[in-house]
Amino acid sequence: xxxxxxxxxxxxxxxxYKVEKDGLAVKEELDHFAQIGWEAMDETDLTQxxxxxxxxxxxxxxxxxxxxLRMPHxxxxxxxxxxxxxxxxxxxxxxxxxxxxxxxxxxxxVRLEDIPDIFQRLEQAGLxxxxxxxxxxxxxxxSPVAGLDADELIDTRGLVRKVQDMxxxxxxxxxxxxNLPRKFNIAIAGCRDNSVHxxxxxxxxxxxxxxxxxxxxxxxxxxxxxxxxxPAIPLxxxxxxxxxxxxxxxxxxxxxxxxxxxxRHQSRLMWLIEEWGMEKFRAAIEAHIGCDLETEAExxxxxxxxxxxxxxxxxxxPGLNFVGVHIPVGRLFAAxxxxxxxxxxxxxxxxxxxxxxxxxxxxxxxxxxxxxxxREPLLDVFxxxxxxxxxxxxxxxxxxxxxxGLIETKNQATAxxxxxxxxxDLPKPVRMHFTGCPNSCGQPQVADIGLMGTKxxxxxxxxxxVNIYMGGTVxxxxxxxxxxxxxxxxEDLKDVLKGLLTENFGAQPRDPECSDSVTGARLGRHRSAxxxxxxxxxxxxxxxxxxxxxxxxxxxxxxxxxxxxxxxxIAGQAIEGDxxxxxxxxxxxxxxxxxxxxxxxxxxxxxxxLLEGDISxxxxxxxxxxxxxxxxxxxxxxxxxxxxxxxxx
Numbered sequence: 001x002x003x004x005x006x007x008x009x010x011x012x013x014x015x016x017y018k019v020e021k022d023g024l025a026v027k028e029e030l031d032h033f034a035q036i037g038w039e040a041m042d043e044t045d046l047t048q049x050x051x052x053x054x055x056x057x058x059x060x061x062x063x064x065x066x067x068x069l070r071m072p073h074x075x076x077x078x079x080x081x082x083x084x085x086x087x088x089x090x091x092x093x094x095x096x097x098x099x100x101x102x103x104x105x106x107x108x109x110v111r112l113e114d115i116p117d118i119f120q121r122l123e124q125a126g127l128x129x130x131x132x133x134x135x136x137x138x139x140x141x142x143s144p145v146a147g148l149d150a151d152e153l154i155d156t157r158g159l160v161r162k163v164q165d166m167x168x169x170x171x172x173x174x175x176x177x178x179n180l181p182r183k184f185n186i187a188i189a190g191c192r193d194n195s196v197h198x199x200x201x202x203x204x205x206x207x208x209x210x211x212x213x214x215x216x217x218x219x220x221x222x223x224x225x226x227x228x229x230x231p232a233i234p235l236x237x238x239x240x241x242x243x244x245x246x247x248x249x250x251x252x253x254x255x256x257x258x259x260x261x262x263x264r265h266q267s268r269l270m271w272l273i274e275e276w277g278m279e280k281f282r283a284a285i286e287a288h289i290g291c292d293l294e295t296e297a298e299x300x301x302x303x304x305x306x307x308x309x310x311x312x313x314x315x316x317x318p319g320l321n322f323v324g325v326h327i328p329v330g331r332l333f334a335a336x337x338x339x340x341x342x343x344x345x346x347x348x349x350x351x352x353x354x355x356x357x358x359x360x361x362x363x364x365x366x367x368x369x370x371x372x373x374x375r376e377p378l379l380d381v382f383x384x385x386x387x388x389x390x391x392x393x394x395x396x397x398x399x400x401x402x403x404x405g406l407i408e409t410k411n412q413a414t415a416x417x418x419x420x421x422x423x424x425d426l427p428k429p430v431r432m433h434f435t436g437c438p439n440s441c442g443q444p445q446v447a448d449i450g451l452m453g454t455k456x457x458x459x460x461x462x463x464x465x466v467n468i469y470m471g472g473t474v475x476x477x478x479x480x481x482x483x484x485x486x487x488x489x490x491e492d493l494k495d496v497l498k499g500l501l502t503e504n505f506g507a508q509p510r511d512p513e514c515s516d517s518v519t520g521a522r523l524g525r526h527r528s529a530x531x532x533x534x535x536x537x538x539x540x541x542x543x544x545x546x547x548x549x550x551x552x553x554x555x556x557x558x559x560x561x562x563x564x565x566x567x568x569x570i571a572g573q574a575i576e577g578d579x580x581x582x583x584x585x586x587x588x589x590x591x592x593x594x595x596x597x598x599x600x601x602x603x604x605x606x607x608x609x610l611l612e613g614d615i616s617x618x619x620x621x622x623x624x625x626x627x628x629x630x631x632x633x634x635x636x637x638x639x640x641x642x643x644x645x646x647x648x649x
Contacts, residue, residue, distance in 0.1 A: 005179065005257055012625055014135070015261050017044050023052025023134060024173045034113045038063060052136065052178060054129025055115065059403045059619070064094055066401065067107040067118070068132040070168070073142040073160045074103030074354035078341040081352055083125040085337035087118055097337060099330035099358040101394060101443055102185070104132075104139040108401060128171040135180045137167045137252070141201075143191040144353040145309055148363050150316035153207045153214055153301055154241065156190040162245050163188070167252070177252055181259035182267040185223070186248060188216075193304040197356060197446060199231040199478045200224060202269045203251055205244055208297035215240045217296045218247065220281075221270035224440035227603050230270050231480055235282060237293045250288040254281070263625055265604065306474040308357055308429070310391060311384050312370065315363065321370055322353075322363040325382040329395040329410045329434075330358030339378045347373040358394055387421035390414075392431040396442035398453070403619055405436030407453035407464040407490060416494060424498065424507040431474075434466075438603060445480040446472040449500060456487035457588050462581075464490045470504070566641040570608070570648075582618070583608070583636040583645070594636055601638040610634045613645030 011019065026033075026049045033041055038057065047057050056066040069084070087107060088095040094109030110118065122128060132138065140160045147155045163186060167177050187196035188205045198204035198219055205216035215238050222232030239247050251269075259272045273281050286293055309324040332340075340360060344352050349364035360382070365373055374384065396402070398409030413434040435442030436453040444450020450469035455462050465487045472481030488496050501507035563578035568586040575590045584606055587594050596606035604623030609632050618638045621629070636647075 005261075010262070010626055012262065012264055014048070014264060017048050018135070018179050020044075021049065022175060022178060023049045024131075024175060024178050026050060027053055027173060030116050030119065034116050038065075038112045048134065051133030052131060054132035055110075055112075056133060058401055060399065061094075061109075061401060063111065064091075064108070065110045065112060065115075067110045067115075067129055068100075069105050069107070069122075070128050070130065070132050070139055070164065070171070071104040071354065072140050072164045073146060073157050074144050074356075075157065076105075076352050076354065077126075078344040078350040078352065080125045080127055081337055081341040081344070083121055083127070085334045085341065087121065088332075088337065089334035090114070095334060097332045098397065099327055099332065099354050099360070100139070101356050101358065101396075101441065102139040103141050103144065103354045103356055105332075105354070106397075128168070130168050130171055130173050131178060135182055136178060137180070137184045137186060140164055141185075141187045141196045141356060143189060143195045144355045144361055145195075145313075145322060145363075146190055148315045148317075148322050149191060150314070152191050152316075154190040156188045156205075159188050159205075159241060159244050163248050166245050166249055177256065180252070180256050181261050182264065184252065184255065184269065188244065189302070192301055193306050194302045194474055194476070194478060195306065195309075195356070197443070197474060197478070198222075198302070199480070200443065200446065201232055202255075203248060204232050205239070206300045206302055208238060208300040210238045210294065210297040213240070215297075216244065217300045220251065221268075221273050223268045223270055224443065224445065225265060225268065225438075225603075227265045227438075227605065229440065229445050229480055231478070233273075233278075234296055235285075236278070236296050237282065237285075238296045239294070246289050247285065250285045253288060254284050258284075264622070302476050304476065308359070308392065309355060309361055310359060310386065312374075317364070319367050320363075321365045321367065322361050323365055323370075323373065323384060324355070324359055324361045325379065325384055326386040326391060327359050327382055328390065328414050329393060331410060336378065336381070340382075343373065343376060343378060357392070387417075388426040388429045389417045389421045389424075389432060392429040392448075393417050393434075394432070394442055394447070395434040396436050398434070398436035402436060404439055405453060406455055407436050407466065409434045409436045409442065409453065412490065413451075416497070419494060420497060420501070423510055424501060425510050426501065427506045430501060430505050431472075444469045444472075446474055446478070447481065448472065448505070449497070450481055451493075452483075454487060456489050458489045458491075460589070462585050462588075466490060466493060468496070468500075470500070564643075567644040568641050569612075569644070569646040579616075579640050579642065581640065583615070583634070583639045583641055583647070586641070587636065596637045601635050604628075604635065606635055606637045607633045608636050609648040611646045611648055614642040615639040615645060616642055 026045055038046055054068040058066055088097055091109035096108050098106045100106055140163055142156045142160045146157050168174050185201040186203045187198055187201040189196045189198055190207055198206050200222045204219040208217040218235040218237040219232035220235045223230055255269050260267050310326055312321055312323050315322055344350050344362050347365045347369045348362045351363055353361040395409045395413045399405030400408055431448040433442045433444045433447035433450045435444050444452050451466040454465050454467050456465035467483050468485040469481040470484045473479050563580040566577055566579045568575045568583050570587060571592045573590050575586045577586050584594055584596055594606050601619045601621050601623055615634055621635045623635055624633060
């Protein structure tokens with residue numbers, strides 16, 4: 001495929017990385033990296049290019065990588081789950097897996113020296129992590145009950161697989177689509193309840209009838225970012241199922257060749273659509289595929305409120321059921337992964353489905369086995385009847401593993417929801433989403449109540465806090481919520497949420513004598529102790545790759561140096577403090593207002609011009625463009641003063 005990418009004269013650092021070396025190139029160097037250890041790697045290969053293979057260096061857990069799998073449509077076999085459990089088991093307390101809001105799994109605690117062996121195991125199991133990070137198409141989502149739901153309009157599993165195969169060259173890696181201007185999301189829905197969150201995808205295919213023929217209306221441009229969130233808008237196109245791959249390819253090529261590469265925060269597909277206008281964008285698609293496109297159907301078939309699929313549901317196949325189990329904020333440990341695989345084998349057909357709500361479904365359970373299935377000990381942890389708040393709780397990774405996370409999310413969210421579920425009675429589930437930063441991986445804008453991590457000042461100290469969003473809806477006529485409260489300290493959050501739940505969702509205080517422990521919502525590793533430790537079974541193959549090389553051994557950390565005095569001069573004030581504080585914190589303690597959305601260096605809203613002095617960064621200033629850095633701008637949310645610094649008034 002011919003590539004004619006329009007590059008700006010001044011490239012941001014990520015575009016420079018891609019010009020210097022394609023991300024897929026590191027695939028041939030994995031054995032070498034495993035031998036020399038991560039500390040000896042080129043910094044850009046380590047922190048950026050490995051992401052093209054789904055391998056993520058985590059600065060908050062150096063030496064312990066995250067591995068993101070591709071799982072089209074959220075489908076995984078019991079054998080594949082068992083393979084992943086063996087990998088996670090290798091790393092003991094450091095190892096776990098998270099179900100994401102894109103229906104795939106991310107493994108944590110992975111060591112770089114084990115990657116060659118892990119990749120061999122993944123290939124043997126029919127799994128891949130190729131092109132799952134950075135400027136690539138992310139996991140493609142679809143209805144988690146495709147092929148099972150009696151009311152579905154079309155089973156989209158085959159379409160999702162064909163689109164992934166086109167993008168990844170059948171999981172071998174496809175250089176034609178490894179250099180997009182930014183990440184890209186695709187969803188293909190075949191149901192009536194918008195189970196894929198169509199409105200937040202760059203391309204979404206939603207079922208629609210035209211002239212009595214079933215096809216898809218196409219939406220484009222939906223995205224979340226630290227600076228802007230935009231819902232997908234109609235392309236005014238209806239396509240037959242056999243044209244889904246061609247339309248997806250055309251849009252990707254146009255985005256690749258013409259999308260903006262100057263400023264990272266203006267590089268998603270929607271920015272190109274707004275620059276060109278929908279008529280020009282649509283015409284470019286027609287030119288690429290070589291034929292006219294049909295206009296959209298008058299209405300689509302997204303007619304229902306969104307379902308979460310938790311509990312027991314009859315399938316369209318007589319005598320069979322699918323059972324949705326609640327996985328608290330999507331966190332899985334090795335023993336639980338083994339047990340899920342066992343349940344899928346013993347009671348179902350050896351298949352597991354993952355949902356965008358971070359839960360799991362086991363399909364094809366006969367009526368005759370349903371009672372025994374529901375008595376399984378694992379369901380004491382992964383309930384089929386969770387409490388109303390726990391049931392609809394979603395959370396991103398948070399600061400435990402992510403450098404952008406401003407707050408810890410998963411453990412804090414489950415503990416808080418556990419308490420609220422014990423203290424309140426609610427007439428129906430309330431969808432509550434936690435996200436650690438404005439990048440919005442936890443999707444707070446689609447929730448009934450969304451909580452976005454930030455920082456706040458309380459009693460003269462910087463504390464973890466959240467901005468609260470409300471009004472997000474899913475299903476028919478989906479819309480994004482809006483921020484209603486800012487900078488609520490996490491330690492005050494429980495009382496604030498009790499008020500919101502009472503005023504807006506009909507919550508009533510529970511009788512304390514009737515409150516029970518909601519242990520299924522807890523994330524502590526002790527929850528696995530009650531499960532059968534299948535790793536001890538004689539027939540279990542335990543993952544035992546070669547021992548780490550000496551080069552991969554991490555040296556003991558040096559003790560932290562004591563903070564040094566510092567002075568920040570801004571807005572006519574000389575503010576005293578020490579270099580453990582960010583410049584933004586200096587400003588806040590003196591009452592100087594500096595706008596800051598992300599407080600992690602990713603959005604750029606807090607930039608100020610440095611006139612005198614030096615600073616050190618606590619992270620990468622990703623929110624600054626190259627020309628802004630050259631002009632002397634700094635990001636105050638992650639910049640620490642060195643001695644005395646002067647900023648522009």
